Amino acid sequence: MMPAENPSIDAEQVLAEQVRAAVAAGRRVAIRGGGSKAFYGNPVTADAALDCTAHTGVVAYEPTELAITVRGGTRLAEVEALLDEHGQQLPFEPPHFAAGSEPGASTATIGGAVAAGLSGPRRPYAASVRDAVLGVRLLNGKGEVLEFGGRVMKNVAGYDVSRLMAGSLGVLGVLLEVSLKVIPRAPGTLTLVREETLSGALDLLRRWSRKALPITAAAWLDGRLHVRVDGGEEALAQTQRIVEGLPLEAADAFWRDLREQRLGFFAGDAPLWRLSLPPATAAEATAGLGAGESLMEWGGALRWLRGELPPARVREVAKAAGGHATLFRIGGGEPPADGVFAPQAAVALRLHRNLKRAFDPEGILNPGRLYPDL
Secondary structure (H helix, E strand, O other), X not given: OEOOOOOOEOOHHHHHHHHHHHHHHOOOEEEEOOOOOOOOOOOOOOOEXXXXXXXXXXXXXXXXXXXXXXXXXXXXXXXXXXXXHOOEEOOOOOOOOOOOOOHHHOOOEHHHHHHHOOOOOOHXXXXXXHHHEEEEEEEOOOOOEEEEEOOXXXXXXXXXXXXXXXXXXXXXXXXXXXEEEOEEXXXXXXXXXXXXXXXXXXXXXXXXXXXXXXXXXXXXXXXXXXXXXXXXXXXXXXXXXXXXXXXOOOHHHHHHHHHOOOOHHHXXXXXXXXXXXXXXXXXXXXXXXXXOEEEEEHHHOEEEEEOOOOHHHHHHHHHHOOOEEEEEEOOOOOOOOOOOOOOOOHHHHHHHHHHHHHHOOOXXXXXXXXXXXX
């Protein structure tokens, strides 16, 4: 398998020693990568930071295997650039939340991308972060190095413990290495836009889902439905006849700005709610919440709301529709007392606590980041 051309540093032993020292001293640590998603999750009360950004490098990458293994501190932009050289990409289109407008300005790391578990516009049409994880090398809360899964599909066996790390926000361990599936880039792409109400957009997306169109992203905002399709020239032309939209010239910029939350919808300090709902959920389901603005993604499965909304009511509406709600950005206020994520039922919370106890018995890693009492 080809080695990385970017600087590669194995800081595994240094990180392990730091964790063991923290356990011995009874200190809690906040795991830090690029800091691009520090806003996400609940506040962490820690005594020290565990900086993982020195642990970098591509460990293994063979394009024909459609898999890559990378150390957790490696910049996400570097991984994407390497894949792009070989006509490949990460299937879950992860957000960077870069400080600047250019990919090179991003401090996001691959470990942070997996730990946050956040996927971009392609998620329902390709894979989620969890779907793409093949294996991990993990530093637990005792300073032990554990391995789960494999580096390529044919070597993955046993319990899928590695996928527990996607979205765990570091409460189970430090991601030293991650192995991920990759996919080929399509030969062509086209984004079509048409005027629609939200209800009309949801109805169209349901009908198109039965036609197996090569859709790779769909979003509704300000009365317009945006649909991205990938494929060969004939497939794009045929899809355009069905969708009947107008081509969007700055399509790449639109999807990038949507993924990175740089569209006007996301501007300002108003709280941002993320509702994960069944795609068939009616547009009227959230109408009574009084949100100032809304945005729909993922064929209707992801709804974004802006405004000072009562957390209990937002969660009630999401639960009644068969989904859940997350206070994605708290704005200028304080997080709810029970946290930004939907509170877990008793059985699920017990499972979370058992996992935390197994991986981090002293509770020193990112305490409270996922749930306030975890």
